[in-house]
Amino acid sequence: MKRFSLNQATTRHWPMPDLVAGCVRAGVTGVGLWRENVQEYGVERSAALVRDAGLTVTSLCRGGFFQEPTWWDENRRAIDEAAALGAGTLVLVSGGLPPGSRDIDAARAHVGTAIGTLVPYALEAGVRLAIEPLHPMFSSDRCVVSTLKQALDLAAPYPHRAVGVAIDTYHLWWDDTVWEQIARAGREQRIACFQVADWLTPLPAGVLLGRGLPGTGCVELRRFREAVDAAGYAGPIEVEVFAEDVWSRPGDEVLAEALAGYRDHVAGPG
Structure with a gap:
């Protein structure tokens, strides 16, 4: 349970001070933060708040969106914010196709080049x-990187201490090669972030918001945790859920259910 981290997206409407206070009450020591929330509260204020509470920022979401003309300046700002927060990891969502383009191979190659710069x-x-x-359903507008293999191939030219991968169960559970690629990620020392969320059936109208708290869907969450453990990853495990019905509930209630689901379906024995 010491590896549990609450990603801020899971309690989206919890103001920053309430998020921090709620984690302290629950004995949670790690939080994954989102840039818009941090910017709203203030980067330096956020950094001081989590630091004074004894919390570790396990990741900052997100950089990327390399199809945007402002990607260079925006990603430098994201790196600066991560450093100010003491977050060792900046999660990159690569972005979709440039306007008017159908060339996904070129878009993916651009992601690799941009990361290198x-x-x-x-x-x-x-x-x-x-x-x-x-x-893959997000390829056109949000992320041309759809598999762990693609992410690892893009990371491969760069030092592992500079570029790793984020493994998110919601996005990868469907891929029958994911276990092989997790093992590869371990060999190459590329696992930088591990996030868990369940896949709900049926999906809501807004597919992006179709994540469930651990244990509410169909994903073998414990199998993922065992796979990343076997690959040598011993870092934080973030619960990151996007769902309107979760967001509408009190933050303390959601955190308690996230902890219970994590204990029973991620950390606990089969």
């Missing part, structure tokens, strides 16, 4: 870039 800046800041593959 950020590597020196990230190394200097002490922030590791984590390429996150998203489910």
